[in-house]
Amino acid sequence: MKNKVALVTGAATGIGRETAIAFAKKGANVVIADINKKQLAETEKLLNEEEVEILSVKADISNEEDIRNMVEKTVQKFGRLDFACNNAGIGGESATTGEYSTEGWDKVLNINLRGQFICMKYEIEAMLDNGSGSIVNISSILGHVGFTEAPAYVASKHGLLGLTKTAAIEYASQGIRVNAVCPGFIETPMLEDAGITTDEETKQHIISLHPAGRLGKPREVADAIVWLASDEASFVTGHPLLVDGGYVAR
Ligand code: NAD
Numbered sequence: 001m002k003n004k005v006a007l008v009t010g011a012a013t014g015i016g017r018e019t020a021i022a023f024a025k026k027g028a029n030v031v032i033a034d035i036n037k038k039q040l041a042e043t044e045k046l047l048n049e050e051e052v053e054i055l056s057v058k059a060d061i062s063n064e065e066d067i068r069n070m071v072e073k074t075v076q077k078f079g080r081l082d083f084a085c086n087n088a089g090i091g092g093e094s095a096t097t098g099e100y101s102t103e104g105w106d107k108v109l110n111i112n113l114r115g116q117f118i119c120m121k122y123e124i125e126a127m128l129d130n131g132s133g134s135i136v137n138i139s140s141i142l143g144h145v146g147f148t149e150a151p152a153y154v155a156s157k158h159g160l161l162g163l164t165k166t167a168a169i170e171y172a173s174q175g176i177r178v179n180a181v182c183p184g185f186i187e188t189p190m191l192e193d194a195g196i197t198t199d200e201e202t203k204q205h206i207i208s209l210h211p212a213g214r215l216g217k218p219r220e221v222a223d224a225i226v227w228l229a230s231d232e233a234s235f236v237t238g239h240p241l242l243v244d245g246g247y248v249a250r
Contacts, residue, residue: 001023001026001028001083002027002028003027003029004027004028004029004080004082004083005029005030005078005082005083006020006023006028006029006030006031006082006084006229007031007033007071007074007081007083007084007123008020008023008087009061009070009086009087009088009119010033010034010087010089011032011033011034011040012035012036012037012038012040012042012043013034013036013039014186014188014189014190014218015087015138015183015186015218015221015225016032016034016085016087016088017039017042017043017046018218018221019085019218019221019222020043020047021043021046021050021222022219022222022225022226023085023226023229024047024052025050026226028052028083029053029054029055030047030052030053030055031054031056031057031074031077031078032047032055032056032057033059033061033088034058034059034088035060035061035088041056044056053077053078055074055077055078057069057070057073061088061119062110067119068122070119070122071122071123071125071126074126075129080129081123081126081130081133082132082133082134083133083136083229084119084120084123084127084133084136085137085138085225085229086135086136086137086138087138087225088111088115089111089116089138089156090107090108090111091108091193091194092107092150092152093152094149094194095149096148096149096151097151100151104152105151108152108153109152109155112152112157112160113156113160113163116137116160120135120163120178123135124171127171127175127176128171131174131175132175132176133175133177134177134178134228135164135167135176135177136180136225136229137163137164137178137180137181138180138181138183138221138225139157139160139161139181139182140153140157140182140183141182141183141184141244141247142154142157142158143157143158143160143180143240144158144182144240145248157182160180161180161182164179164180164238165238168238168239169238172238177234177236177237178237178238179228179236179237179238179239179240179241180239180240180241181221181225181228181240181241181243182240182241182244182248183216183221183243184210184215184216184243184244184245184247185206185209185210185216185247186215186217186218186221187217191215197215203215209247209250210244210245211245211246211249211250212245212246214245215245216244216245224241228241
């Protein structure tokens with residue numbers, strides 16, 4: 001991936017941070033974007049250990065102007081965009097469908113689906129200028145199956161798979177591949193915030209849903225993302241790749 005450019009949203013923590021590092025280890029120059037400036041600076045520090053160029057951009061993916069600026073700055077600095085990992089996302093509130101707040105629904109869909117759509121719009125434009133590119137959207141096992149008390153999250157992740165497949169068939173003939181990675185439960189700050197890894201009983205229940213008998217690690221997801229983005233997956237497009245320790249196969 002030497003002299004190529006990878007953009008990762010939600011790169012301040014968790015899966016996004018590991019993905020930025022994994023792209024850099026393959027030699028790609030990396031653009032890291034997130035709403036959380038403090039944690040983003042930590043990711044930048046870690047990337048400084050790699051021999052690649054880095055661009056750090058504060059961007060809120062619920063804001064179209066921020067997204068436009070993020071892609072514009074990428075092209076200004078590097079002259080191209082080769083790989084984009086649309087990873088930023090939130091879990092949202094926990095309530096059954098009948099009790100879920102409309103504001104909560106809007107917030108989750110605004111970031112997890114509308115935000116990813118707008119990122120794709122600007123990334124595709126830049127990739128068409130290159131004549132090639134590869135996009136990996138981060139969906140979830142919950143893009144494949146339902147989960148109680150998470151209607152907005154589940155809907156957003158199912159929607160993202162539909163968007164991925166549509167863009168894949170639209171741009172396949174123009175050298176742009178569009179895929180998704182669908183992680184099982186992965187040990188990141190998102191699970192801490194949801195109280196899953198902080199409560200031992202809940203954690204053990206979630207682990208029991210994975211035939212692998214454990215939660216996943218951000219690095220295991222990052223490796224799948226980088227493979228899908230790379231030329232090693234040159235005939236793969238429109239694919240929702242499960243990285244879930246067997247969760248959906250049960
Ligand atoms: P995380 O909370 O550690 O990271 C999410 C990152 O996205 C954070 O750095 C956060 O600041 C950023 N972000 C949130 N809203 C943003 C916005 N509006 N604009 C820009 N950045 C924003 O969580 P994670 O587990 O690393 O999640 C990454 C992706 O993986 C998410 O899309 C999530 O839905 C998905 N995912 C996670 C799991 C899991 O179990 N952790 C499972 C399946 C899918």
